[in-house]
Amino acid sequence: MRARATVVLDGYGVLESLRWHDGALWFCDLAHGTVHRWDTRGEPETVAEVPGRAGGLGWLPDGRMLVVSMDGRCVYRREPDGSLVVHADLKGIAGGPVNDMFVDRRGRAYVGNFGFDYHGFVRKQPNSMLYAPPGPPRTPLACLSPKGELLGLSEPLVFPNGMFLLDEEQGADDGQPAGAGPTLLVAETLAMRLTALPVLPDGRLGPPCPWAPLIPSALWTSLNHPGVLGRITRRVSALLDHPAIADRSATPIAPDGIAPGRDGTAWVANALRGECVRVGPGGKILDRVATSQRTLSCLVAGPDGTTLYAATTPTDDPQRAAGLGGSRLEAYTLPS
Incomplete structure (x- = not known):
């Protein structure tokens, strides 16, 4: 029987950006612009209301929280x-x-952005039509210093989304040889792949390298083809996007949030269907955990560090989601 997560919290707009910090699970509600903290026992508390919809989360070494304002196109810092x-x-x-x-x-x-008005596009036509040449716009990651200064931009990526460091311990101290340091793993959602970028000693990002394709190469080629083959593939793909069909498919995987797994692997929240998938280098699928609906963020955390949390939603469209209140936090205890 396939592993399945259970619902532990319900009634939100669009839950995203799961983080474990200071003994609690933190997350954003993108539809309502709020940041929440949950100790996994009682009711979550609302920590902040962010103008322009709350997005990614993180913390400075002194404990101050950083939070993205999606529509404000900035990063806020929460003072004491x-x-x-x-x-x-x-x-x-x-x-x-x-x-x-x-x-x-x-x-x-390290901060990503959509690169264009994604929701405006898919409100008018199917997602698959994004792949008509020249394809989805590319956009860089912004690399910021602890003071918020721009260190540099990565090479353009296709809808850069969830990120984590594959080997954060490496290069943690000054004085490492040139080029030494950790690797930032990035989910390119619309390219349906995970991409690795070396973190240079000054904090900037080096050239991207393929880490794990999450769509068969033949399908990717057909989807992006400029001729008749591409037009047919995109139309068929639009029909297959129906939830009743998509939920029964194993491929492709559109990676949204990602999180470290065991032995250098990555847990991937699949934005196309209800599941979290553990992926190894090269794209080998190692584990799948089913969720009740499309999954936007995942994290292995909890008091004992063995719980896979998943943020799920019936739609990622913030306008629709705000009224539905159907986003959930789901959990699954991983086997030891």
Whole structure:
């Protein structure tokens, strides 16, 4: 029998950006612009209300929280008195809503964005039509210093989303040889792949390298074909996007949030259907855990560090989701 998560919290707009910090699970509600903290026992508390919809989360070494404002296209810093101040303004960088964020132990933040008005596009036509040449717009990750200064931009990526460091312990101290350091693993949602970018000693990101394709190469080629083959593939794909069909498919996987797994693997929240998938380098699928609906974020955490949490939603469209209140937090205890 396939492993299945159970619902532990319900009634939110769009839950995203699961983080474990200071003995509690933190998350955002993208539809309502709120940040929540939950100790896994009682009721979650609302920690902050963020102008422009709350997105990615992280913390500076001194404990101050960083939170993305998606529509404000900036990163806020939460001061000890609870006030929010602009940590970094990304209006000149982001081609669409600012999205997920990873903050390392030094306080350097890596921030993605949609690159274009994704929801505006899919409200008018199927998602598969994005792949008509020239394909979805590309956009860089912004690399920020602990003070919010722009260190640099990555090479453009296809809808960069969830991120984590594969080997954060490496390069943690100054004085490492040139080029030494950890690797940032990034979910390119619309490219349906995980991509690795080396973190350079100064915090900037090096050239991206393939880490795990999550769509068969033949299907990817057909989907992006400029001729008749592409037009047919995109139309068929649009028909297969229906939830009743998509839920019965094992491929492709659209990675949204990602989190570290065992032995250098990655847990992937599949934005196309209700599941979290553990993936190894090269794209080998090692485990699947079913959820009740489309999954946008995942994290292995909890008091004993053995619980897979998943943020799920009936729709990621913030306008629709705000009225539905159908987003859930689900959990599954991983076998030892």
